[in-house]
Amino acid sequence: MASHLRLAIKKSASPLARSAVQARFASSAAKQPTLKERLAELIPPTLERVKAVRAEHGKKSFGPVIVDQLYGGMRGLPALIWExxxxxxxxxxxxxxxxxxxxxxxxxxxPGGSEPLPEGLFWLLVTGEIPTAEQVAGLSAEWAARAAIPEFVEELIDRCPPTLHPMSQFSLAVTALNHDSAFAKAYAQGINKKEYWGPTFEDSMDLIAKLPTIAGRIYRNVYGKGKLPAIDLQKDYSHNLANLLGFGENHAFVELMRLYLTIHSDHEGGNVSAHTGKLVGSALSDPFISYSAALNGLAGPLHGLANQEVLVWLTKMQAKIGTDATDEAVKEYVWATLKGGQVVPGYGHAVLRKTDPRYIAQREFALKHLPDDKLFKLVAQVYKLVPDILLEAGKAKNPWPNVDAHSGVLLTHYGLDQMGYYTVLFGVSRAFGVTAQLIWDRALGAPLERPKSYSTEAIDKMFKNKN
Structure with a gap:
């Protein structure tokens, strides 16, 4: 049994609670492999598959690279492996x-829920397999057992002024977890590189497990929500997160957290936070340092703040045209936004050419749980009208909404209306995808990333010399 779980059982409030936690873990672990055990089984054949793919395709070209891609933020440039x-x-x-x-x-x-548990999504990201209910229950128990953060990290968070942005506090606390990094310790002791994945896995499990505790402490400190409750060893990850935020008694909000964490967990490797985590990890930085760097990227306005911008735009519209505005009033407001040189936030996507399925998932949640919410009705109205307006205006190759067009409205409905905090929730979720890739990068021996760069003068000379 994992040391973290033994400690949790030891610290449980009563013999009955200790017995329940132990039985929960034993029932899942005795019948089926744990995530780490299954991963150990998958690594050897995966290494062989990677070798085979490289042997067959390693010298083949993905296509030309054009200069505009270099100046255009490497948009669409195939350059990363992301599993x-x-x-x-x-x-x-x-x-x-x-x-x-x-x-x-x-x-x-x-039990009693209809949304997928993000524990299962993490299992899928790591193994490529759908886990059983027993395996997910074991993962829930292990994360709950690992959730406590060191006392000095608690003090670090508590000493932050409430005026310090929640994301800055989040990144600071995650960096400080490096103090107890299993990977950093193993590397200092001279671990064989073939075994790097093991302590990377342990750090990743610790990181994910502790994020709700960190996020909850920051939320309560910044917004004056009182003392942080204890982690419930009998509950799943999303329930504990909701409870730490003060919404644990609201079943629908707990369900929203399950959906939110699942659909925001990963989105290829080229987005800023994912790419940053992979890049910093390639230097053999431990998962805490690597993910702290990813969080700093996520905090940027062009990455993690989009749902806030949507919510601000919607509330301004609602204030101007009313809560039950006609379609014509909404159209006029949208056209005024475009004619004012602004974009309609939450619409369009760099890759997608249809409505984001993550938007649809959230829309279905809203239709089920909050169909009469005034702000949701406005979101639905915008969804009906904006695509045709954007096509008419010639403003977007893809006029359909993305995930950010909906999430803020759902959070606001349940009372989590502190928009400056939304990126922290995004940060809790995105750790799933980044750490899953970090584990596999270490298992497959991924090298230090070092792409070639050119100056403008060098590019100019290069092509002039060819002519």
Missing amino acids: GSVLDPDEGIRFRGKTIPEIQAALPKA
Whole structure:
């Protein structure tokens, strides 16, 4: 039994609680392999497959690289291996080959719940396999057992002024977890590189497990929500996160967290946070340092703040045209936004050429749980009207909404209306995809990333010399 779980059992409030936690873990572990055990089984054949793919395709070209791609932020440039997910322009994100509707149907649910548990999504990202309910229950128990953060990290968070942005506090606390990094310790002791994946896995499990505790402490400190409750060893990851935020008694909000964490967990490797985590990890930085760097990228306005911008735009519209505005009033407001040189936030996507399936998943949640919410009705109205307006205006190759067009409205409905905090929730979720890839990078011996760069003068000379 994992040392973290033994400690949790030891610290449980009563013999009955200790027995329940132990039985929960034993029932799942005795019948089926744990995530780490299954990963150990998968690594050797995966290494052989990678060798075979490189032997067969290693010298083949993906196509030409044009200068505009270098100046254009490497948009669309094939340059990374990312195992967990691939973004299909017509179908949206696929997690290990499975669409969002497929994972919603296949992944285990909590008792009495209908949304997929993100524990199952992490298992899928790491192994490529759908876990059983018992395996997910074991993962829930292990994360709950690992959730405590060191006392000095608690003090570090508590000493931050409430005016310090929640994402800055989040990154600071995650960096400080490096103090107890299993990978950093093993590397200092001279671990064989073939074994790097083991302590990377342990750090990744610790990181994911501790994020709700960190996020909850920051939320309560910044917004004056009182003392942090204890982790419930009997509950799943999303329930504990919701409870730490003060919403644990609201079943619908807990369900929203399960959906939110699942659909935001991964989105290919080229987005800023994922790419940053992979890049820093390639220097053999441990998962805590690597993910802290990823969080700093996620905090940027062009990456993690989009849902806030959507919510601001919607509330300004609502204030101007009213809560039950006609379609014509909404159209006029949208056209005024475009004619003012602004974009309609939440619409359009760099890759997708259809409505983001993550948007659809959230829309279905809203139709089920909050169909009469005034702000949701406005979102639905915008969804009906904006695509045709954008096509008419010639403003977007893809006029359809992305995930950010919906998430803020759902959070606001349940009372989590502190928009400056939304990126922290995004950060909790995105750790799943980044750490899954870090584990596989170490298992497959991924090298230090070192792409070639050119100056403008060098490019100019290069092509002039060819002519």
